[in-house]
Amino acid sequence: MKSPAISDILAAAERIRPYVHRTPVVTCSGLDRLAGARLHFKCENLQMVGAFKARGATNAVLSLTDEEARRGVATHSSGNHAAALARAAKLRGVPAYIVMPASAPPVKRRAVEGYGGVVTDCEPTQAGRESALAEVVAATGAAFIHPYENPSVVAGQGTAALELLEEVPDLDLVIAPVGGGGLLSGTALVVAGVSTRTRVVGAEPAAADDARRSLELGRIVPAGNPQTVADGLRTTLGELPFAILRERGVSVLTATEEEIIVAMRLTWERMKLVVEPSGAVPLAVVLAHREVFAGLEVGVVISGGNVDLDRLPWSIR
Amino acid sequence: MKSPAISDILAAAERIRPYVHRTPVVTCSGLDRLAGARLHFKCENLQMVGAFKARGATNAVLSLTDEEARRGVATHSSGNHAAALARAAKLRGVPAYIVMPASAPPVKRRAVEGYGGVVTDCEPTQAGRESALAEVVAATGAAFIHPYENPSVVAGQGTAALELLEEVPDLDLVIAPVGGGGLLSGTALVVAGVSTRTRVVGAEPAAADDARRSLELGRIVPAGNPQTVADGLRTTLGELPFAILRERGVSVLTATEEEIIVAMRLTWERMKLVVEPSGAVPLAVVLAHREVFAGLEVGVVISGGNVDLDRLPWSIR
Numbered sequence: 266m267k268s269p270a271i272s273d274i275l276a277a278a279e280r281i282r283p284y285v286h287r288t289p290v291v292t293c294s295g296l297d298r299l300a301g302a303r304l305h306f307k308c309e310n311l312q313m314v315g316a317f318k319a320r321g322a323t324n325a326v327l328s329l330t331d332e333e334a335r336r337g338v339a340t341h342s343s344g345n346h347a348a349a350l351a352r353a354a355k356l357r358g359v360p361a362y363i364v365m366p367a368s369a370p371p372v373k374r375r376a377v378e379g380y381g382g383v384v385t386d387c388e389p390t391q392a393g394r395e396s397a398l399a400e401v402v403a404a405t406g407a408a409f410i411h412p413y414e415n416p417s418v419v420a421g422q423g424t425a426a427l428e429l430l431e432e433v434p435d436l437d438l439v440i441a442p443v444g445g446g447g448l449l450s451g452t453a454l455v456v457a458g459v460s461t462r463t464r465v466v467g468a469e470p471a472a473a474d475d476a477r478r479s480l481e482l483g484r485i486v487p488a489g490n491p492q493t494v495a496d497g498l499r500t501t502l503g504e505l506p507f508a509i510l511r512e513r514g515v516s517v518l519t520a521t522e523e524e525i526i527v528a529m530r531l532t533w534e535r536m537k538l539v540v541e542p543s544g545a546v547p548l549a550v551v552l553a554h555r556e557v558f559a560g561l562e563v564g565v566v567i568s569g570g571n572v573d574l575d576r577l578p579w580s581i582r
Numbered sequence: 583m584k585s586p587a588i589s590d591i592l593a594a595a596e597r598i599r600p601y602v603h604r605t606p607v608v609t610c611s612g613l614d615r616l617a618g619a620r621l622h623f624k625c626e627n628l629q630m631v632g633a634f635k636a637r638g639a640t641n642a643v644l645s646l647t648d649e650e651a652r653r654g655v656a657t658h659s660s661g662n663h664a665a666a667l668a669r670a671a672k673l674r675g676v677p678a679y680i681v682m683p684a685s686a687p688p689v690k691r692r693a694v695e696g697y698g699g700v701v702t703d704c705e706p707t708q709a710g711r712e713s714a715l716a717e718v719v720a721a722t723g724a725a726f727i728h729p730y731e732n733p734s735v736v737a738g739q740g741t742a743a744l745e746l747l748e749e750v751p752d753l754d755l756v757i758a759p760v761g762g763g764g765l766l767s768g769t770a771l772v773v774a775g776v777s778t779r780t781r782v783v784g785a786e787p788a789a790a791d792d793a794r795r796s797l798e799l800g801r802i803v804p805a806g807n808p809q810t811v812a813d814g815l816r817t818t819l820g821e822l823p824f825a826i827l828r829e830r831g832v833s834v835l836t837a838t839e840e841e842i843i844v845a846m847r848l849t850w851e852r853m854k855l856v857v858e859p860s861g862a863v864p865l866a867v868v869l870a871h872r873e874v875f876a877g878l879e880v881g882v883v884i885s886g887g888n889v890d891l892d893r894l895p896w897s898i899r
Contacts, residue, residue, distance in 0.1 A: 289606060291628075310854045311608075530891060537627045537856040537887035570854035574847060580897060 266505045268512075269420040271458030274451065277324040277420040278427055284327075284356055285319050288312050288425070290432045295535045300551050302558040305436065307429040310540050310570025314348045314376070316497075317425050317448055317568050318412070322349035324421030325410045326357050334359050336406035341387065341394040343369040344497055345569055346412040351382030362407050364397045370573065413447030413503045423451025429564045430455065436463050439564035440547040443467040443476045443517060444498035446506025448568060453513040463564075466557075467510070467517035468547040470495045470525060476502040477517035480510060494522055494578050497543030497569065518557065520549035526578045528552060532567070541572040583822045585829075586737035588775030591768065594641040594737040595744055601644075601673055602636050605629050605742070607749045607881075612852045617868050619875040622753065624746040627857050627887025631665045631693070633814075634742050634765055634885050635729070639666035641738030642727045643674050651676050653723035658704065658711040660686040661814055662886055663729040668699030679724050681714045687890065730764030730820045740768025746881045747772065753780045755875065757864040758883035760784040760793045760834060761815035763823025765885060770830040780881075783874075784827070784834035785864040787812045787842060793819040794834035797827060811839055811895050814860030814886065835874065837866035843895045845869060849884070858889040 269277075288308045297303055309317040326338055337360035340350050347363045354361035361382040365374060366389035374384055387397035402409055412418065425448070426439055439456055443449040453465045469476050473491035479502050488501040502510075520528070529545035532538050544567045551558050551565065586594075605625045614620055626634035643655055654677035657667050664680045671678035678699040682691060683706035691701055704714035719726055729735065742765070743756055756773055760766040770782045786793050790808035796819050805818040819827075837845070846862035849855050861884045868875050868882065 315854060533856050533891060537632060539850050539854040539856060574850060574894070574896065577891070577894075579891065 266414065267416055268505065268509050269416045269423070269454060271454060273416065273420040274423040274427060274455055274458065277417070278424045280327050281320055281323045281421060281424065284323050286312050287428055290429060291536065293536050296531065296548070300558060301555055302551065302560060303562050304551065305429065305433045305562070305564050306536070307425055307564060307566045308538065309425055310538060310544055310567050314345060314352055315569055315571040316345035316349065317422055318345040318349035319352065320424050321418035321421035321447055322346060322410065323353040323356065325415055325417040326350070326353035328417045329408055333408050337362060338410050339398060339401050339405065339407035340364070340410050340412065341398045342412055343373060345571060347373065347382070348376040348380060350410055351377045351380035354382070355380050360407070362401045362405055364394055364401060366394070372573065413445035414505050416505065419447050419451045419505060419509070421451070422448045423455040425566060426452040426455040426564070427459070429566070430459055430463070433562070433564060434460070435562060436460070436564045437561040438464045438466060438558065439566065440466045440468050440550060441566040442498055442543050442546045442568050443469050443502065444543065445500040446476060446502045446510060448566065449515065450506035450509035452566065453509055453515050457513055465513065465515050467515055468550040469517050469519050470498055470546060471519040471521050473499055474517070474519050477519060479507060480515065480517060483511070495525055495543040495546050497541065498546065518550045518554050520546055520553045524549040524553045530579055538567070539570045539572065540567050541569045542578060544568040544570060583731065584733055585822065585826050586733045586740070586771060588771060590733065590737040591740040591744060591772055591775065594734070595741040597644050598637055598640045598738060598741065601640050602630050603628060604745055607746060608853065610853050613848065617875060618872055619868065619877060620879050621868065622746065622750045622879070622881050623853070624742055624881060624883045625855065626742055627855060627861055627884050631662060631669055632886055632888040633662035633666065634739055634883070635662040635666035636669065637741050638735035638738035638764055639663060639727065640670040640673065642732055642734040643667070643670035645734045646725055650725050654679060654725070655727050656715060656718050656722065656724035657681070657727050657729065658715045659729055660690060662888060664690065664699070665693040665697060667727055668694045668697035671699070672697050677724070679718045679722055681711055681718060683711070689890065730762035731822050733822065736764050736768045736771070736822060736826070738768070739765045740772040742883060743769040743772040743881070744776070746883070747776055747780070750879070750881060751777070752879060753777070753881045754878040755781045755783060756881040756883065757783045757785050757867060759815055759860050759863045759885050760786050760819065761860065762817040763793060763819045763827060765883065766832065767823035767826035769883065770826055770832050774830055782830065782832050784832055785867040786834050786836050787815055787863060788836040788838050790816050791834070791836050794836060796824060797832065797834060800828070812842055812860040812863050814858065815863065835867045835871050837863055837870045841866040841870045847896055855884070856887045856889065857884050858886045859895060861885040861887060
């Protein structure tokens with residue numbers, strides 16, 4: 266699978282512009298003091314569908330030929346990619362078939378259905394997802410849009426960092442969370458393409474540090490079944506993102522569950538922003554590794570804000 | 583007490599500009615659909631100290647002569663005005679004396695102390711507050727900055743609506759919450775000064791509707807001891823705000839406790855913004871009185887975002 270070029274990301278930005286938000290970049294002097302650095306938060310929690318996933322899914326669906334798009338699109342996901350794909354398909358006027366574990370929260374199913382997506386239940390395992398998806402694709406002829414093993418998706422996710430660097434060009438470092446790796450690899454490609462001085466760092470829960478280990482060992486280490494509050498980052502790093510991150514020499518730093526929850530709460534209290542656990546992992550890493558970030562201008566990608574308000578991690582603990 | 587002129591509000595905007603945020607105005611298509619109107623939210627929850635109160639307090643402290651400011655400033659408040667005044671005093675380099683009920687949440691006391699404010703405990707009654715404040719003022723010679731019976735404070739609060747109308751000039755209506763009335767009266771003065779087509783409506787909990795009743799009866803009706811989740815709006819309407827609102831013909835609409843909590847939760851879920859109960863009352867009123875707002879361009883002032891994350895109203899119920 267071919268890595269997108271910077272021109273693909275610039276084209277993605279043009280393509281999706283009418284359909285996604287240019288999200289704000291915000292600062293918070295209180296958090297700057299805590300971190301000992303100057304933090305510029307790119308607020309993808311304020312993006313359509315509440316997460317950066319709207320970018321990649323929209324770019325992928327709009328990049329299909331009419332023939333490819335005609336019979337709709339499909340994916341397996343219990344999270345933000347599902348809603349993002351359903352919305353993108355609706356924009357294009359084609360059906361979206363979403364394979365979702367029967368155990369997925371009802372609110373996520375309703376989000377997909379709210380955009381007109383057709384939900385198919387599956388067993389809550391990787392094998393269950395894949396076989397259900399194969400059946401749906403065979404029956405409908407829909408185009409499979411993988412959440413990260415897809416160059417158009419990676420290019421779309423990169424547009425968040427592109428906007429961040431347009432707004433704050435002299436960043437020393439950009440930090441983004443890494444699950445499957447679509448966002449982090451898109452970010453790495455953009456930074457390499459438009460800035461010579463900016464480094465990229467991935468942020469991962471210590472309890473789900475497969476991307477860190479994969480990049481250190483030089484081969485993909487399966488995540489297994491990690492237990493972390495950051496539900497968006499439990500996925501194993503994908504092959505396409507792995508290849509891009511490896512080529513760009515991106516490293517990954519981790520934060521503990523406690524550090525993630527503290528960072529999430531800080532974002533709510535100090536910035537008045539609703540951020541999901543996965544979206545707070547970069548700030549958690551910045552605060553846990555102050556020596557790495559001290560004195561720097563740091564871009565921090567807040568990936569999403571979809572969280573169950575009845576089950577906040579500080580209430581459950 | 584003299585009502586501020588529009589020139590006072592324009593001067594306030596200049597005076598406080600270096601010290602407060604120009605907060606964003608955001609929209610949300612999902613909430614527009616729910617309301618049947620086009621809503622433009624002025625996000626004072628993203629203001630310094632987490633509330634519009636930073637505007638009025640900063641304007642009042644910076645408007646004092648050196649002689650007036652020399653011995654510091656004082657107020658009684660358990661809420662956002664206390665933190666805002668402590669911060670404004672720190673900016674000016676003078677002491678702030680804050681009289682606070684001993685029952686006030688520790689987090690509010692810490693906020694004041696974090697800005698260098700000196701806290702004096704009092705009984706949690708109006709009489710207790712006033713006598714403690716009189717003692718503090720007598721002992722220190724500090725200038726009393728009332729949270730709303732003060733033309734400089736009212737002028738400062740009006741700068742939020744001024745920015746809103748600069749950004750969205752063709753609003754049909756602006757709705758803001760009303761407790762003591764500083765924000766709503768400042769809003770009414772700005773709208774009268776800069777727009778001929780825009781109406782102003784106050785938003786109040788039905789369980790603390792003293793402003794509605796006061797304006798209907800033509801005299802101030804004490805709030806008593808109202809029980810509402812909107813802790814910032816339990817105050818009785820002040821005399822200066824009352825006179826301004828009466829002269830401008832401003833009316834007040836109410837929402838029930840249930841409607842306020844639903845609106846607060848909608849703001850968190852759909853807009854990913856942390857809003858305190860008082861700040862959600864305008865949206866609650868818009869959704870509870872759809873016929874009034876149908877088809878209109880509506881400015882909605884979100885007054886603040888200071889909320890105890892361990893005691894969210896939907897968890898307590």
